[in-house]
Amino acid sequence: MRFDTIIVGGGLAGLSCGIRLSEQGRQCAIVSAGQNALHFSSGSLDLLNVLPDGTAVNRPINALAALSQQAPQHPYSLLGKENVTRWVEEAEGLLQRSGIALFGHANENHLRMTPLGIQKATWLSPPEIPTSPLSGYQRGDKPLIVGIEGFMDFQPQLVVDALLQQGISASTAYLHLPMLDQIRTNLSEFRAVNIARVLDKPEHCQRLADELNQLSGEHDALIFPACFGLDDPDLYKRLAEKLRLPLMILPTLPPSVLGLRMNNLLAKRFQNLGGVIIPGDIVLRTKMEKDKGWLLYTRNHTDIALRAQQVVLASGSFFSKGLVADRGCIREPVFGLDLLAETEREKWVSSGMFSPQPYLQFGVKTDAYLRVMRQGQRVNDVYAIGSVLGGYDPLFQGCGAGVSLVSALAVAEFILARQGAGYEHE
Numbered sequence: 001m002r003f004d005t006i007i008v009g010g011g012l013a014g015l016s017c018g019i020r021l022s023e024q025g026r027q028c029a030i031v032s033a034g035q036n037a038l039h040f041s042s043g044s045l046d047l048l049n050v051l052p053d054g055t056a057v058n059r060p061i062n063a064l065a066a067l068s069q070q071a072p073q074h075p076y077s078l079l080g081k082e083n084v085t086r087w088v089e090e091a092e093g094l095l096q097r098s099g100i101a102l103f104g105h106a107n108e109n110h111l112r113m114t115p116l117g118i119q120k121a122t123w124l125s126p127p128e129i130p131t132s133p134l135s136g137y138q139r140g141d142k143p144l145i146v147g148i149e150g151f152m153d154f155q156p157q158l159v160v161d162a163l164l165q166q167g168i169s170a171s172t173a174y175l176h177l178p179m180l181d182q183i184r185t186n187l188s189e190f191r192a193v194n195i196a197r198v199l200d201k202p203e204h205c206q207r208l209a210d211e212l213n214q215l216s217g218e219h220d221a222l223i224f225p226a227c228f229g230l231d232d233p234d235l236y237k238r239l240a241e242k243l244r245l246p247l248m249i250l251p252t253l254p255p256s257v258l259g260l261r262m263n264n265l266l267a268k269r270f271q272n273l274g275g276v277i278i279p280g281d282i283v284l285r286t287k288m289e290k291d292k293g294w295l296l297y298t299r300n301h302t303d304i305a306l307r308a309q310q311v312v313l314a315s316g317s318f319f320s321k322g323l324v325a326d327r328g329c330i331r332e333p334v335f336g337l338d339l340l341a342e343t344e345r346e347k348w349v350s351s352g353m354f355s356p357q358p359y360l361q362f363g364v365k366t367d368a369y370l371r372v373m374r375q376g377q378r379v380n381d382v383y384a385i386g387s388v389l390g391g392y393d394p395l396f397q398g399c400g401a402g403v404s405l406v407s408a409l410a411v412a413e414f415i416l417a418r419q420g421a422g423y424e425h426e
């Protein structure tokens, strides 16, 4: 099978890059081994929350200049402030075109409520999530946090305790929802995604609304776990219309309905544009043939290679096995690429439990066009995007989704520029 571009990894970065290339008529395939970080995510997307020196960021775009000084290897710094600003706007458009409704803007972060009831800065959030300006929580003084009987992955009391500390008179209640009885008996099956598969059935919407309405009482808002709307993003609106009080939802422990819904919408957009997803397969080795381009051998295609002019490595970090830590070294397993990483094992982790961990900054080394290197030499037609990239800490700096989206759109543009007249970077 021959494609213009093959993307290794179908997470937020790989799917976004594939969509942008397919929108411009490129034939793309995504080979993806398994679940990606979206399956575990909050559904909110971070752009930049904290600078490496610990300064909190309210306005991500304005902070890019300071970031370049403090972290010259950060993907945003490599790509440049003007470009990043443009790709951030493009990313918002791409998500919208994929049918993903999100609240927020890169000019200013907002606060989202976490499943623990605390407020955390972010760039874009699903509109159903309780959000507020950076100045603090504003929606509802007396919210009712509603759990589901037997569901362990969302604990209303934890939310209430945190809200009470913030001066918000929250309280808890539980729904029984008899339609869940069948899966409730098996605790390992009683997870957000399985609950959503039941609650998403059209005949259950009114029943859910009736039970929520019975709880309304003296409260001014309902907060419910994200356990519905997996395949139907409009279910929230239909349910909200039937309720007496405003409804908001909070992410649960993984698997995340909000993250999975985003993943599914991006995959659908990519496939509708003609993109091919090869799921459950893993790229094991690659070979460059002069004049023929790249050959990729996978677990299921060991003899007959997938062929492409360009390869985009979007295989994620340690979590997704895009990077592997062996006893004495960190390696990138598909190409054996050069990395930004400490060689001495003692320097991989920091002893402080809450201090930034050095290994989170490890990843593939690139030039300013996100082209990768092997043994000090540039590898032709191979780019890296997303969390396989080195030079940044997605957790401490709060920039994981932003780097994935920006780097994906950057590489799509670099590849497209090579095909057209505006070929700039050779």
Ligand SMILES: Cc1cc2nc3c(=O)[nH]c(=O)nc-3n(C[C@H](O)[C@H](O)[C@H](O)COP(=O)(O)OP(=O)(O)OC[C@H]3O[C@@H](n4cnc5c(N)ncnc54)[C@H](O)[C@@H]3O)c2cc1C
Pocket (backbone or CB within 6 Å): 008, 009, 010, 011, 012, 013, 014, 031, 032, 033, 034, 035, 036, 037, 038, 040, 041, 042, 043, 044, 045, 046, 047, 281, 282, 283, 284, 314, 315, 316, 317, 319, 320, 321, 322, 334, 385, 386, 387, 388, 394, 399, 400, 401, 402, 404
């Ligand atoms: C648990 C978790 C939760 C997070 N939550 C958030 C959040 O709420 N908000 C936020 O902004 N950021 C969050 N992040 C940061 C996250 O890194 C980025 O937001 C982003 O989703 C990463 O996307 P990615 O496409 O680069 O990598 P990934 O999502 O990790 O996807 C990589 C994919 O590549 C596949 N793969 C790996 N090797 C191969 C191979 N050889 N062949 C084929 N396929 C391969 C993997 O199976 C995986 O599907 C979270 C990260 C983690 C780990």
